[in-house]
Amino acid sequence: MPNVASSASADTSAGTTGEPLVRMTGVNKHFGDLHVLREINLEVRRGEVVVVIGPSGSGKSTLCRTINRLETIDDGTILIDGKELPAEGKALARLRADVGMVFQSFNLFAHKSVLQNVTLGPIRVRGKSSAQAKERAMELLKRVGVDNQAAKLPAQLSGGQQQRVAIARALAMDPKVMLFDEPTSALDPEMINEVLDTMVSLAKQGMTMIVVTHEMGFARRAADRVVFMADGQIVEQDTPEEFFSHPKSDRAKDFLGKIL
Ligand code: ADP
Numbered sequence: 001m002p003n004v005a006s007s008a009s010a011d012t013s014a015g016t017t018g019e020p021l022v023r024m025t026g027v028n029k030h031f032g033d034l035h036v037l038r039e040i041n042l043e044v045r046r047g048e049v050v051v052v053i054g055p056s057g058s059g060k061s062t063l064c065r066t067i068n069r070l071e072t073i074d075d076g077t078i079l080i081d082g083k084e085l086p087a088e089g090k091a092l093a094r095l096r097a098d099v100g101m102v103f104q105s106f107n108l109f110a111h112k113s114v115l116q117n118v119t120l121g122p123i124r125v126r127g128k129s130s131a132q133a134k135e136r137a138m139e140l141l142k143r144v145g146v147d148n149q150a151a152k153l154p155a156q157l158s159g160g161q162q163q164r165v166a167i168a169r170a171l172a173m174d175p176k177v178m179l180f181d182e183p184t185s186a187l188d189p190e191m192i193n194e195v196l197d198t199m200v201s202l203a204k205q206g207m208t209m210i211v212v213t214h215e216m217g218f219a220r221r222a223a224d225r226v227v228f229m230a231d232g233q234i235v236e237q238d239t240p241e242e243f244f245s246h247p248k249s250d251r252a253k254d255f256l257g258k259i260l
């Protein structure tokens, strides 16, 4: 696989040791009466790949969205590389750029070219020159295998290609951690693997990743840890080998019985 994450090397040289890159402590979140995140404690070390699974509605997307402040929290703390995200403004934009996010629905800018999709953030938020941003964008597009589509609009690409552009766009900001929220669940089956392969390659190069997915093959290939959520709580967590062969809670057994 191409080297998708060379920029991550400076951040990941410590391997999976040292201060956690993401530290959530006692995080609670409500939507009205719905207690959607309950006392979440989660630490993700540098270079670690954590797969989050659980039934629909268990709070997985909300968990991801709180990490980069797309959602506020009611109490608790979330530290990224030891720092809390500021509430707003330029400082938030900069720190949010440390957390790359890839969604189920690609979320590319529809009226910008593939290349512009990847250069806009680095120019606006990281203050790169347009020439620098373009050079880096072409390098990343090449690494995810879509450099020959750079001049096209997103709608002219397949779903798998669009999702790989979304990954390149997130990487262009030199994030410290990448969040993926069901990145393959909107894709036709034949395109799932090209996206998963890109993610596996990123994981192998040491990128710190939190991945919400039901792709157990990905979890087995790339995850250091599986976190199982139900009803807004982390119910259990373990290595993929242990979790899939010996789930401990009834909720996890029941869930795995349905999806495996
Ligand atoms: P998952 O990703 O595990 O399917 P979500 O985090 O999307 O779960 O949602 C958890 C719960 O919170 C669900 O019951 C969902 O309907 C509810 N929810 C999610 N977003 C909102 C919102 N913006 N307003 C109100 N309820 C929401």
Ligand code: MG
Pocket: 060, 061, 062, 181, 182
């Ligand atoms: Mg979700």
